[in-house]
Amino acid sequence: MIRIEDLNLAHGGTPVLRDINLTIDRGGIIALVGPNGAGKSSLLSLIARLRPLQTGRIFIDGLPVTTTPGRELARRMAILRQDGVFAGRLTVRELVSLGRFPHNQGRSTPQDRARVEEALVQFGVADLAERFLETLSGGQRQRALVAMTFCQGTDYLLLDEPLNNLDMFHARHLMQSLRRMADEEARTAIIVLHDINQAAAYADRIIAMRDGRIASDGTPGEVLTVDTLAAVFGYRMQVTAAAGRPLVLHHL
Amino acid sequence: MHKRRLVLLAVLAVVSVAAFLTLGLRGNLAFVLQIRAVKLLALVQVSVSVALSTVLFQTVTANRILTPSIMGLDALYLFGQALLVFLLGGLGYAAIGGGWKFAAEVLIMIVLAAVLLRPLLTARLDMSLLLLTGVTIGLLFRSLTQLLFRLLDPNAFAVVQTASFANFNALRADLTIIGSIVTFATAVVCWHHRHRLDVVALGREAALGLGIDWSRTATLLLLMVALLVAVSTALVGPVSFLGLLVAALAERVLGTSRHAVILPAAALVAIILLVGGQAIFQHLLGSAATLGVVIEFAGGIAFLLLLYLGSRT
Numbered sequence: 101m102i103r104i105e106d107l108n109l110a111h112g113g114t115p116v117l118r119d120i121n122l123t124i125d126r127g128g129i130i131a132l133v134g135p136n137g138a139g140k141s142s143l144l145s146l147i148a149r150l151r152p153l154q155t156g157r158i159f160i161d162g163l164p165v166t167t168t169p170g171r172e173l174a175r176r177m178a179i180l181r182q183d184g185v186f187a188g189r190l191t192v193r194e195l196v197s198l199g200r201f202p203h204n205q206g207r208s209t210p211q212d213r214a215r216v217e218e219a220l221v222q223f224g225v226a227d228l229a230e231r232f233l234e235t236l237s238g239g240q241r242q243r244a245l246v247a248m249t250f251c252q253g254t255d256y257l258l259l260d261e262p263l264n265n266l267d268m269f270h271a272r273h274l275m276q277s278l279r280r281m282a283d284e285e286a287r288t289a290i291i292v293l294h295d296i297n298q299a300a301a302y303a304d305r306i307i308a309m310r311d312g313r314i315a316s317d318g319t320p321g322e323v324l325t326v327d328t329l330a331a332v333f334g335y336r337m338q339v340t341a342a343a344g345r346p347l348v349l350h351h352l
Numbered sequence: 353m354h355k356r357r358l359v360l361l362a363v364l365a366v367v368s369v370a371a372f373l374t375l376g377l378r379g380n381l382a383f384v385l386q387i388r389a390v391k392l393l394a395l396v397q398v399s400v401s402v403a404l405s406t407v408l409f410q411t412v413t414a415n416r417i418l419t420p421s422i423m424g425l426d427a428l429y430l431f432g433q434a435l436l437v438f439l440l441g442g443l444g445y446a447a448i449g450g451g452w453k454f455a456a457e458v459l460i461m462i463v464l465a466a467v468l469l470r471p472l473l474t475a476r477l478d479m480s481l482l483l484l485t486g487v488t489i490g491l492l493f494r495s496l497t498q499l500l501f502r503l504l505d506p507n508a509f510a511v512v513q514t515a516s517f518a519n520f521n522a523l524r525a526d527l528t529i530i531g532s533i534v535t536f537a538t539a540v541v542c543w544h545h546r547h548r549l550d551v552v553a554l555g556r557e558a559a560l561g562l563g564i565d566w567s568r569t570a571t572l573l574l575l576m577v578a579l580l581v582a583v584s585t586a587l588v589g590p591v592s593f594l595g596l597l598v599a600a601l602a603e604r605v606l607g608t609s610r611h612a613v614i615l616p617a618a619a620l621v622a623i624i625l626l627v628g629g630q631a632i633f634q635h636l637l638g639s640a641a642t643l644g645v646v647i648e649f650a651g652g653i654a655f656l657l658l659l660y661l662g663s664r665t
Binding site: 145148149150169170171172173174175178179181188189190191194198199201202205206207252 | 410411416546547548550551553554556557558560561562563564565566603607608609610
């Protein structure tokens with residue numbers, strides 16, 4: 101369980117997050133949606149302890165993120181950020197293997213190697229395994245990064261716009277992998293999404309943010325209504341249904 | 353593949369060492385060999401220190417084109433030499449005891465690095481701020497050195513000029529041994545952390561996500577870089593020219609950035625260039641040029657060749 105209490109964050113005097121209180125239970129896909137600058141990524145980086153807390157507290161399975169050793173947290177929570185820049189020459193396999201670092205401190209066991217191979221296959225980068233990252237396209241690199249994050253094998257995955265650069269096939273595939281992980285292994289994915297229909301189709305819970313506050317929080321059916329969407333995104337859009345899930349015609 | 357190439361580099365390094373020790377050997381063997389051994393130790397010490405400090409610095413800054421000289425340490429060293437000559441005169445400078453000078457130089461350079469590191473220790477690490485500070489401090493010391501150059505008389509100026517280039521001909525055995533112990537101890541620590549370094553190279557956020565205590569690790573690494581640079585600069589003078597070349601060559605030859613491979617590879621390439629270069633320089637060129645020039649010339653050509661060959665495959 102992730103517990104967030106009275107979280108506030110200001111950046112150079114401008115409030116970015118205001119009075120966030122959240123409890124996220126284990127198991128399931130939680131989508132963070134909202135317009136640019138709503139504070140979604142900031143919230144994610146605070147949970148992942150990439151930024152120091154200003155006020156408020158965050159607990160991962162009861163462990164405070166500020167004082168728990170990094171290695172302990174890295175076994176429970178993995179983060180994928182939007183912009184991974186790497187200096188140097190690493191192959192895809194070497195990158196994905198680094199996902200096992202919190203467990204093996206760099207000395208990989210046969211089990212670690214098996215998990216790496218599994219992740220390589222699962223995200224369709226097995227045939228790119230010996231390629232250097234710098235030679236890959238944006239989407240291929242993104243898949244390698246996702247494979248590394250999965251490989252970390254944590255209960256919680258924090259993904260900041262993981263569908264960036266992915267084509268339809270791989271975007272759908274990633275969302276289905278997350279779904280399977282949540283259903284079969286009761287793992288938790290907290291994921292910042294811009295495509296609201298991906299959230300509608302795959303998330304168990306949608307948290308809509310605006311101006312650093314939580315504007316709406318509930319199941320896709322509860323959040324994706326014409327009025328709520330208008331309050332969050334600032335314009336009215338049609339909402340229909342398809343395959344038993346809400347479908348937002350946000351582009352019309 | 354990596355293992356074979358590492359072995360090849362090791363063989364080349366041993367050949368360089370053997371050539372350095374045995375080429376043109378004559379006269380009292382024990383005496384000549386003793387002098388050469390001290391010089392060899394200094395060359396190897398400097399090679400390892402330059403290679404490791406550059407690789408570590410590039411890892412912690414996640415930037416492949418930086419060298420530790422950007423922190424302004426060798427600029428400070430040169431300024432110190434110019435100031436000493438200015439205050440004591442050429443003769444006075446030559447008369448200072450080597451041991452105290454060595455200790456003071458190492459200490460001052462590490463203190464400067466620690467001062468540079470303070471923003472990093474107190475606040476969240478901001479690498480660009482740190483680098484900017486380093487560049488500014490380097491510029492300050494370089495300008496001050498230029499000012500002193502203008503005030504010096506020509507004889508004293510010549511003394512400073514000699515101190516501005518790496519010099520392997522006036523080494524003290526005891527200082528060489530102390531410097532080597534420090535360098536090789538640091539090398540052992542690096543090797544111990546080689547897997548952690550792979551993660552650090554991914555950058556601050558990815559490293560944090562994988563459980564690295566970033567500010568502690570980054571501070572430790574930068575202090576190690578400062579120690580390596582300080583010791584080898586105080587021992588033989590500025591040698592930063594070599595670092596970039598060595599790190600890039602090692603990465604080209606081995607085709608990986610994994611530290612378990614790149615740390616020994618960079619050190620071996622540095623030994624080949626520096627010890628091999630010195631052997632060629634002494635015996636084939638008859639000490640007719642500066643070693644730095646020879647290495648930059650030969651190493652530069654090798655690097656361009658590798659780039660050319662690499663782009664064709």
